[in-house]
Amino acid sequence: MRVRIPSVPLVKWFNPSHDYQVSVRVRIAPSPTGKLHMGTARTAVFNWLFARRHGGQFLLRIEDTDRERSQKVFTDSILTGLRWLGLDWDEDVVVQSRRSRDHQKAIAALLASGQAYRCYATEAELNAMREAQQAAQQAPRHDNRHRNLSPEQIAAFRKEGRHAVVRFRIDDTQDIVWQDMVRGPMRWQGADLGGDMVIARRAPAHQIGDPLYNLAVVVDDIAMGITHVIRGEDHIANTAKQLLLYNALGAPQPSFAHTPLILNREGRKLSKRDGVTSIDDFRALGYVASAINNYMCLLGWSPPTELGERFDLAEAAAVFGFDRVNKAGGRFDWDKLNWLNSQALHAMDGATLRDALLPRWRQAGLNTDQPQPWQEQLAALLGPSLVVLQDGVEQARPFLSRPELDDASCAQLQIKGCRAALRHVLQHRPETFTLAAAKEQLTAAARAAGVKKGLVMKGVRAALLGCLHGPDLLLSWELLHGVGEDGPRLQAALR
């Protein structure tokens, strides 16, 4: 869907041919309170694409100011996940918690200029206020009660030993407007922001407490020279608040793009509680980075028709723009991801696939002593039937270790003439195995035993692989012959 051109042409990026004068600097700013999430990764993709499209920088900032929930393991997951996806970032990772001096300075400046003030209200007082609002069916909002305290009142609170938060003034009459790269003109009313917002946590009244999200984000984005803020639409209300902070801090405003959210099956924002949502999880299941990237692009962005539906990050970066980013959220669809992943796997050659499968075979405790070319041949044989890499474990199992025959296979061997045919196959093995010779063996066995060839083929498959379904019989046979397993298995089946 195209973005409508506003009546006042304020933004240059609506013109796709425009060359960016200022170099583009964007960032992804995850908080390490969970593993790298699909939603975060998709936002990262859009940022990365935009940066690469315009020859700008894509930066990474870890927002770890929530000390309670932030964990190092999650930071690791985010870093390795982004690297695995190929979303390489420029410059060093910025760690927000190490920038508190800057945050404090900004808060002090806002305090000094009177754009922020200390609020001494206690939690009990605030709770009482909220309850009253709830009872009166009113929107919960702060009543700015300490916005204009007299020196005497302040002195009194301090004498009481009250701690204070720092609040940033938000005038109800403020009209906040911006041009969103995805949504076009956006407008917010100061009155709808819930009153003066807290920018520093509660602390003794002579100190400045820990900075809060909106303040830290703005200070850091200014410091990092961020030109375009690209994030999920769940941040729209934050943008209104942050715009006010840019003004108050005397900094130029970046551009904003609010991307549609990834929705779960129920159509709600995808969250950690929706099961498999972290990049780590997808990776463990055997989804490859190229397929995940491809899918994340498709969820919310429609590539120009020339590009088709299957493409890599570089191809997307060459044509990416927010003019083709959708406004409505998109449901996560396993079927489509599975298709994309299977396409990626089917396109892999035996060597690549073998390298991807080998660690999984090992992890499953399978025998991997075969020569590498043999393993590559096996991988190539299995390839077309894989949806995820992990499928290649169970499917390889009967080739890597001698299988138990399943019920259907046992039943197959009991069919009249089947065993006789297998004996014939076993007794008339050619000097050298070739596909043609193997095929001839089957024909001859069928003739000798007086049964249909299909029955012999099923019988051989049952004896060789222990089940009735699988890749091409002759190719499977050839593979097993390669490790000397065909004879023994046929014999075992006849016992």
Next chain:
RNA sequence: GCCCCCAUCGUCUAGAGGCCUAGGACACCUCCCUUUCACGGAGGCGGCAGGGGUUCGAAUCCCCUUGGGGGUACCA
């Protein structure tokens, strides 16, 4: 409750007032290939949320309704 956003097949989407008898992809169904399962190939099913306008003409523009989502922290 209040504020904001969104609305085309089951899902992801194309669509910028006539090119639309609404196109593609996934899923599903059928057939072909294959003496198995897949892969692959060819077809098929299926949609503009509803109602009003504007217009010679509306999926497209406007309004209302309905539905869905997001936000409403001393989280990020």
